[in-house]
Amino acid sequence: MSLSILQTVRPGGVIEIAPRGEIDVDTAYEVKEAIAEVLAKGRPTRIELNMRLVTFIDSVGISAMVAGFQTAEVSGVKLIVTQPSRFVHRQLWVTGLLGLFGAPEPYYAGAAATPEVLPGG
Numbered sequence: 001m002s003l004s005i006l007q008t009v010r011p012g013g014v015i016e017i018a019p020r021g022e023i024d025v026d027t028a029y030e031v032k033e034a035i036a037e038v039l040a041k042g043r044p045t046r047i048e049l050n051m052r053l054v055t056f057i058d059s060v061g062i063s064a065m066v067a068g069f070q071t072a073e074v075s076g077v078k079l080i081v082t083q084p085s086r087f088v089h090r091q092l093w094v095t096g097l098l099g100l101f102g103a104p105e106p107y108y109a110g111a112a113a114t115p116e117v118l119p120g121g
Contacts, residue, residue: 019034019051
């Protein structure tokens with residue numbers, strides 16, 4: 001499976017980078033390049049790496065994420081992971097890197113978009 005990457009400008013100068021597919025030895029460089037491209041164009045307030053549609057990530061992919069984090073940090077930009085798929089969340093947790101990327105909760109397709117209202121609340 002190939003990897004596609006969508007970049008979106010969010011309010012407040014936030015740039016979202018959303019890879020879709022598998023991040024492995026053949027595609028990991030694309031994640032690093034996407035982060036470097038954003039930083040070359042300017043200085044966003046934050047980069048959000050939305051990992052919701054990533055179905056697989058190996059150690060080379062994790063390494064690319066760490067390299068992207070370090071590149072952003074040197075530029076004074078915070079890089080966080082948002083909506084990691086359950087697979088990505090597990091890989092970041094197992095490697096001890098979940099906290100580095102903001103300790104995001106895993107994305108669940110069936111999760112409600114609005115918070116549950118409790119009786120009496």
